[in-house]
Amino acid sequence: MVKVLENPFYYLDNFQQVLQWIAARYDDLLDDAERSFVAQFAALPQPSRALFVRMAMRKGVLFRASKLVYPEIGNTTAAAAPLTELGWIAAGAALALDDVFAVLQKPELAQLFAFKGADKTARKADQLEALRERYPDALPLSGWAELTGGIAPSDTLYHMLMQPLCDRLRLVFFGNFHQDWSEFVLSDLGIYQYEKVDFPPSARGFRTRADIDAYLALHACRERFAHGEPALDILRDLPPDDGNEWLASRRHRLQFQMAQQQEKLQDWPGALALYRDCPYPGARARAIRVLEKSEAPADAYALLEQAMASPESDAERQQLLRMAPRLRRKLGHPKQPATPAAPVVRLDLALPMPPDDWWVEGVVRDHLSAEASPVYYVENALANSLFGLLCWDAIFTPIPGAFFHPFHHGPADLHAADFHARRAAPFAACLAQLDDGSYADTIRRNFAAKFNIQSPFVYWGALDETLLELALACIPAPHLKLWCERILADIQSNRSGFPDLIQFWPDERRYHMIEVKGPGDRLQDNQLRWIAYCAQHAMPITVCYLQWAA
Missing domain, CATH: 1.25.40 (Serine Threonine Protein Phosphatase 5, Tetratricopeptide repeat)
Known part of the structure; x- marks a missing residue:
């Protein structure tokens, strides 16, 4: 594949890939206007296609010709002509006052509205509000100059008329609006890597x-x-x-x-x-x-x-x-006896406040850490990562509706109520490894083979080989299984709330979790639930309350 930065038309190739993908998989869901667009787009000259995509991928729908200068496209006016003929863009669009402020720079606004003194140095937003009631109508840029008596830049303004259609096509491809065209670039540059899921052409988001x-x-x-x-x-x-x-x-x-x-x-x-x-x-x-x-x-x-x-x-x-x-x-009902909570160890520390930048978890970590018993700040990263690495194959099982394009960070149904039930057998097979001892090899293998591939669970930036090996050596398999089972029981709620720190004693093959609370801080609900769960199952956990020594 040609590297993005070596191919000046990378964005056009990506857009055309989306159109081909949609035409092959979603043709029966498209309306006449969308089908016509796909066909007409392919017939345009390359510079016109490239200019259209540049506009479609930029913010807003109003563009000045002087800001649409791309070496690979060449003459902007010539490239825009076929788009204007199709009615996909319009030149000389009427601008409301907000549009004028959106497309002109502050010095240009000063010339157009003849700002003087304090008005000239005021914030752009304040200038806009001061003029709003005086200029309620929409006019072409030249019309604004006639109205104000000021000077407007000599520039052609293009109005992108097909943005709603492009947004619909983007939605059909991704199945959401939070992903955009940058996914292609991030992938081609290697910034994001995605798991290759073998889903059939019939797999669709809609x-x-x-x-x-x-x-x-x-x-x-x-x-x-x-x-x-x-x-x-x-x-x-x-x-x-x-x-x-x-x-x-x-x-x-x-x-x-x-x-x-x-x-x-x-x-x-x-x-x-x-x-x-x-x-x-x-x-x-x-x-x-x-x-x-x-x-x-x-x-x-x-x-x-x-x-x-x-x-x-x-x-x-x-x-x-x-x-x-x-x-x-x-209601005047008799008081019921409270169910006693499992006891949790409390540690009170009084330490001097560091003179430089600090954070309470880091202060406690540094105080408790020793060569023979290192302490790591992990919060939600370690347990989720171990779960994600152990259950990688189950998470990325090609269930219908879970994957339908190449840029999934995780299954589309991750937070569905039946997420676990639909993958019961693969998850059972993964968790069974915690019973037969093969889990450590699976976690190590996936850590190496899947490194930096997007996952909804694995925190690659927080996990290295040293931490991974300490965790595998010191955390008993039954404890890890309890963590995994609770995450699966309610993924949305139970992926967070884990204790801040974990301390390992590798010579003794044991560990201890520590939740840190600074002065005036209190335990959050999800933290209380995880602490209670760990205490209930006799997993070593302490809540540390830090105060600053006088």
Whole structure:
């Protein structure tokens, strides 16, 4: 393959690869305009195709010809002509005031609006606000000069009219909007490496055109919510559930966020209605809290008892146990004895505050570390990495719908409720190695063979061979199996909350985990759950409270 920097048209090749991929796999989901675009694009001269892709990959939809200078394209005006004829771009577009400020630089704005004195040195955003009410209309750039009596730069302005279509095609290819065209460049440069998953041509992120339209509608609703539009206005436009679990999970997450917003506004009925109708993790616990806030403790306690009979997760159970005594007290119920927690070792340290830059975990690490018993700052990195390396084959099993393009950082269904169930046999085979002793060789082999390949679990930057070998020598297989099982039980919640530090005694083949809390710091919920789990299973763990010595 030609290296990116050696091929001046690398971006065009990447874009054409996407179009070919989509045409081969998604043709039945494309509309007439999209099919026509794919066909017409291939027939354009190379400079025109390259200019179009340059514009499509840049931010915004308005571009000055003077800023579209690329040696491999040559004459911008000539390259733009076929695009203008097709109606894909337009020259001389009318600009609103915000557009003028977006495309012109500050000295050019000073000439156009004849700024003087303090106005000339004001921030660009302040200049814009000061002019907003005076200039409500949209005009071509030359028209702005006539209106203001100032001087506008002599430049052609192009309006990219096909950005929505390009965004749709990008969505079809990636299955999301958080990945973009830079994935190709990062891969070709070797900055990102991706696992090569053997998925068939039939593997697709979207099953129907309706799925694509629903995703776009959901995305539009999310954008409106992010820009501050009232939740209840957006709710009317949310696409209904249509049986697609992946889209439903995105809808439920947005609904949960809107419920949180109504709760902040103290709209108890609105928040409760959204929470009750939302299966997103945590929604039921928030519904109980809203009922309590709205002075309905009996209803809150009834829902709490229902939830306690079948908690959705350890996180929900933790929240329910915290709310139950308060609700029982409000209702006049007798106090129930608390379930005693497994004892956790506490270490109190009083150390001098370092004079230079410091962080509490690093201070404790350096204080406790010794040549015969080194201490590492690992937090979530070590346990997740060991899990990811041991279970690599299971994680990257080509399950239908999990992989459908070459740039997956992990399975698309990683946070789906049935992620583990769909891969039960491969995960069982991986975890069985912890029983027969073969796990260490698998972890070492994957550490070498998969090094720096993207994984949702492996922290390559935090893991080296020394740390890996210490972990394999000192952490008993039964403990590692318990970690893996708990991660699999709730990937979204249980990938975080691990203790900050780990200390190894290689001569004794043992280890100890240490959670560090500085002055005024407290344990977070996910940390409390991991600490309780480790203590329950007799895994060595200490909570260290650091104070600064006087």
